[in-house]
Amino acid sequence: MIYVVIVFLWTSILLYILLGGADFGAGIIELFTSKVNRPKTRKTMYNAIGPIWEANHMWLIIAIVILFVGFPKIYTTISIYLHIPLVCMLLGIIARGTAFVFRNYDAVKDDMQKVYTPIFIYSSLITPFFLGIIAASSVSGRIDLQSADFLSAYVYSWFNWFSISVGVFTVSICGFLATIFIIGQTEPGGDRQHFIRKAKRTIFVVMFSGALVFWAAYVDHVPLLYWIFGGLPGIIAIFSAIISLVIMFYMLNKDKPILLRLLAGFQVTMILFAATYIHFPAIVLLSNGENLSLLTHQGQARTISSLAYALLIGSIFILPALFYLIYIFQQKPNFKNNPD
Amino acid sequence: MDDFLAARLQMAFSLGFHIVFACIGMVMPFFMSVAHFYWLRTKEAVYKDVTKAWSRGVAIFFATGAVSGTVLSFELGLLWPKFMEHAGPIFGMPFSLEGTAFFIEAIALGFYLYGWDKLNKWFHWVTGVIVGISGLLSGILVVAANSWMNSPSGFDFLDGNYINIDPIKAMFNDAWFSQALHMSIAAFVSTGFAVAGIHALMILRGSNIAFHRKAFKIAAVFAAVAACLQPLSGDISAKDVAVRQPAKLAAMEAHFHTERNAPLVIGGIPDTLNKKVDFAIKLPGLLSFMATGDFNKEVTGLDRIPKENQPPIAVTHYAFQIMVGMGMAMVAIAILYFLVLFKKKSWLETRWLLKLFVAATPLGFIALEAGWTVTEVGRQPWIIHGVLRTADAVTPMPGIAYSFYLFTVVYLSLAVIVSILLYRQIKYLRS
Ligand code: HDD
Ligand code: HEM
Ligand code: HEM
Numbered sequence: 001m002i003y004v005v006i007v008f009l010w011t012s013i014l015l016y017i018l019l020g021g022a023d024f025g026a027g028i029i030e031l032f033t034s035k036v037n038r039p040k041t042r043k044t045m046y047n048a049i050g051p052i053w054e055a056n057h058m059w060l061i062i063a064i065v066i067l068f069v070g071f072p073k074i075y076t077t078i079s080i081y082l083h084i085p086l087v088c089m090l091l092g093i094i095a096r097g098t099a100f101v102f103r104n105y106d107a108v109k110d111d112m113q114k115v116y117t118p119i120f121i122y123s124s125l126i127t128p129f130f131l132g133i134i135a136a137s138s139v140s141g142r143i144d145l146q147s148a149d150f151l152s153a154y155v156y157s158w159f160n161w162f163s164i165s166v167g168v169f170t171v172s173i174c175g176f177l178a179t180i181f182i183i184g185q186t187e188p189g190g191d192r193q194h195f196i197r198k199a200k201r202t203i204f205v206v207m208f209s210g211a212l213v214f215w216a217a218y219v220d221h222v223p224l225l226y227w228i229f230g231g232l233p234g235i236i237a238i239f240s241a242i243i244s245l246v247i248m249f250y251m252l253n254k255d256k257p258i259l260l261r262l263l264a265g266f267q268v269t270m271i272l273f274a275a276t277y278i279h280f281p282a283i284v285l286l287s288n289g290e291n292l293s294l295l296t297h298q299g300q301a302r303t304i305s306s307l308a309y310a311l312l313i314g315s316i317f318i319l320p321a322l323f324y325l326i327y328i329f330q331q332k333p334n335f336k337n338n339p340d
Numbered sequence: 341m342d343d344f345l346a347a348r349l350q351m352a353f354s355l356g357f358h359i360v361f362a363c364i365g366m367v368m369p370f371f372m373s374v375a376h377f378y379w380l381r382t383k384e385a386v387y388k389d390v391t392k393a394w395s396r397g398v399a400i401f402f403a404t405g406a407v408s409g410t411v412l413s414f415e416l417g418l419l420w421p422k423f424m425e426h427a428g429p430i431f432g433m434p435f436s437l438e439g440t441a442f443f444i445e446a447i448a449l450g451f452y453l454y455g456w457d458k459l460n461k462w463f464h465w466v467t468g469v470i471v472g473i474s475g476l477l478s479g480i481l482v483v484a485a486n487s488w489m490n491s492p493s494g495f496d497f498l499d500g501n502y503i504n505i506d507p508i509k510a511m512f513n514d515a516w517f518s519q520a521l522h523m524s525i526a527a528f529v530s531t532g533f534a535v536a537g538i539h540a541l542m543i544l545r546g547s548n549i550a551f552h553r554k555a556f557k558i559a560a561v562f563a564a565v566a567a568c569l570q571p572l573s574g575d576i577s578a579k580d581v582a583v584r585q586p587a588k589l590a591a592m593e594a595h596f597h598t599e600r601n602a603p604l605v606i607g608g609i610p611d612t613l614n615k616k617v618d619f620a621i622k623l624p625g626l627l628s629f630m631a632t633g634d635f636n637k638e639v640t641g642l643d644r645i646p647k648e649n650q651p652p653i654a655v656t657h658y659a660f661q662i663m664v665g666m667g668m669a670m671v672a673i674a675i676l677y678f679l680v681l682f683k684k685k686s687w688l689e690t691r692w693l694l695k696l697f698v699a700a701t702p703l704g705f706i707a708l709e710a711g712w713t714v715t716e717v718g719r720q721p722w723i724i725h726g727v728l729r730t731a732d733a734v735t736p737m738p739g740i741a742y743s744f745y746l747f748t749v750v751y752l753s754l755a756v757i758v759s760i761l762l763y764r765q766i767k768y769l770r771s
Binding site for chain 1: 396399400402403404406407408409410411413414415416417418421422424425426428429430432433435436437438439440442443444446447448450451454455458459503505506507508735736737738739743746750754757760761764767768
């Protein structure tokens with residue numbers, strides 16, 4: 001049963017990165033769009049993510065619930081030592097979720113929009129940035145359960161080059177996912193060209209920030225190269241990600257938006273796989289060389305099995321409904337149909 | 341500020357904030373569905389307008405509820421790691437089921453808000469009902485988690501270890517039913533009176549009367565029915581508390597001395613030093629009756645509870661008085677409203693009736709917050725009743741006071757923005 005739970009945990013994290021990531025990316029893209037093009041970008045994005053953004057963010061909650069029910073020691077260790085970046089991420093989540101709804105539902109469209117929009121845009125950037133920091137910090141081996149002073153216990157646990165570079169990388173992945181996603185929402189000929197150009201640029205940004213992560217890992221003595229290239233599955237994952245990126249580059253101008261999305265999803269899946277494969281089942285690496293593992297720090301058997309059943313039964317209800325929701329609203333982008 | 345106090349206050353603020361949005365998110369979909377049903381049936385456009393206006397409000401509240409709830413699921417660990425380390429695996433069952441309920445709610449809301457003219461009209465209506473049902477279910481589930489803290493079960497506690505965990509038994513703990521019932525009704529009471537009050541105000545202002553009358557009626561009927569049920573369910577809760585948490589009951593009633601034929605204390609100022617309540621109305625025997633169903637039975641007083649296990653008495657007592665006071669006031673309004681509906685239709689047009697409802701707008705939410713204060717402060721000093729002390733559960737990280745200030749500012753600003761938005765929705769309706 002424990003493997004059912006672990007698969008759900010991994011999948012929720014993946015889906016949060018993919019779906020939530022595209023959603024954050026929408027705000028990030030807006031930041032890097034010229035003032036002239038902003039309203040158009042915003043409208044296109046709104047139509048695409050409006051109906052599903054709530055559901056996208058549920059994946060984060062599912063992951064957290066799985067952690068605190070199934071792996072309480074891991075949840076509490078992260079909560080204690082990464083308190084500060086967690087709070088920053090939460091503030092980002094609050095600001096973004098509310099600003100998004102406020103700007104679309106305010107009955108009067110006036111200067112208040114000038115307040116909501118920057119909040120939305122910057123929190124879209126900050127949230128995945130800290131999310132990346134948290135993810136990286138849990139494996140960067142800087143969490144020190146023995147440390148007595150505030151800085152080394154609660155600040156250096158996450159404030160290092162490696163964590164920060166992964167934060168930047170996560171942001172660029174979000175932007176990348178969003179541009180690829182949005183291509184399918186535009187009409188060929190019209191806006192599409194604009195977004196294809198954008199997609200090309202974000203691909204370069206992703207590659208650049210990816211390289212940055214390797215550099216930072218080197219500086220901070222994180223054995224990232226070993227993690228990724230230390231086993232055959234990791235190597236295969238990374239190479240297939242690179243190959244699909246090349247394919248994608250050639251397909252950008254062809255009229256195949258769904259294929260593009262699949263390729264982008266595939267790449268991110270492979271990156272996550274490569275990053276987690278080698279130190280599985282360890283999920284938090286501590287400074288003294290020990291680790292917290294999904295297998296040794298799992299809850300008692302009854303807890304794990306009822307959690308697994310709850311998740312299995314839940315997905316029977318959720319998945320068909322979710323696919324239907326996405327299907328219905330992806331058929332034809334309808335530019336007139338704002339929600340009132 | 342001391343970090344422990346800051347952590348408690350931050351938790352209380354976050355939950356107190358979330359519960360308002362959670363209640364609206366649970367109840368408004370039902371109001372919407374009723375209006376929507378009338379629109380599908382009668383084809384009177386005004387019902388469609390009501391539905392759409394409400395659904396716009398729900399979208400705002402839902403988002404605020406969702407983000408504040410997301411914050412809570414992290415805060416449990418950020419503030420109370422030692423609690424979550426033990427409690428997570430035991431009381432996690434309702435949370436994992438709740439995930440499903442929220443998910444369904446979010447998906448159904450996506451269909452509902454964006455599905456006008458896209459979906460089959462009855463399918464569309466059903467998605468609205470599903471939003472309500474799954475919202476209510478998630479509320480019930482999360483209360484089951486809270487009730488476990490009041491009445492821990494589903495595990496054995498041996499030498500500081502939590503063994504033989506049974507998550508299902510933990511979920512259906514003794515306090516589960518009474519709390520879930522009382523909370524669900526409370527959601528209808530508080531949202532119902534708030535919505536009815538706002539529409540009553542708009543009728544008094546004379547704007548778009550046809551619209552506001554329909555909206556007022558739907559909300560007021562829900563509110564009135566729920567208000568009448570609430571004391572009945574409160575009675576079940578009180579009997580339940582008397583059995584499982586005598587210290588809480590004693591604090592609620594500022595009941596210092598164990599006695600038979602114990603009086604119900606209404607109002608008054610508890611004097612903890614001299615162990616008496618000044619300026620209170622005392623109804624002999626009624627507390628014994630409320631707690632046990634028998635006027636002569638004994639009710640445990642604070643004298644039987646060791647000092648270090650007593651909850652704060654004044655806060656619990658005042659909060660309880662406020663809840664019951666508001667509850668009774670709302671019952672009175674509800675009965676009057678039924679009288680008017682069935683016997684004195686002409687009074688429906690009178691201004692004083694509407695003014696009464698306007699005055700009652702905040703009562704439900706005040707009672708709701710007060711009720712939670714009773715439950716949570718009354719559980720102190722325990723975070724898991726009888727098992728783990730709150731002070732032993734708090735995070736070791738220093739400086740929680742700053743995080744408390746930060747979150748307080750965030751919540752206050754959100755409250756202000758939501759109020760402005762609501763005001764603007766209403767103003768927009770008038771033009
Ligand atoms: C609209 C709100 C509202 C109203 C009018 C009332 N309550 Fe209440 N009460 C709540 C809202 C609430 C609550 C916020 O929902 C609580 C907190 C926890 C819970 O389960 O319900 C609660 C808790 C609560 C408890 C503690 C339960 C526990 O700790 O397990 C008792 C004994 C009562 N109530 C009793 C009453 C009585 C006798 C009322 C008579 C009118 C009453 N309540 C009206
Ligand atoms: C939404 C309605 C709720 C409100 C308004 C509320 C209110 C409060 C208040 C006022 C406190 C502070 C008590 C004190 O320290 O004196 C508190 C503490 C706490 N509550 Fe609740 N509560 C609610 C529901 C819940 C639920 C559903 C849970 C958990 C599953 C929960 C878990 C906690 C925890 C862990 C604490 C901190 C420890 C403690 O003080 O005992 N609460 N809450
Ligand atoms: C008695 C207390 C509570 C009740 C009745 C309640 C109920 C609800 C409801 C109905 C929603 C749906 C959002 C909406 O419609 O606005 C919601 C959202 C949420 N609540 Fe609470 N909640 C309570 C306390 C808590 C606690 C203690 C937690 C955390 C452990 C929590 C976690 C969440 C989460 C994560 C969401 C977001 C789900 C979404 O995106 O739809 N809630 N809550």
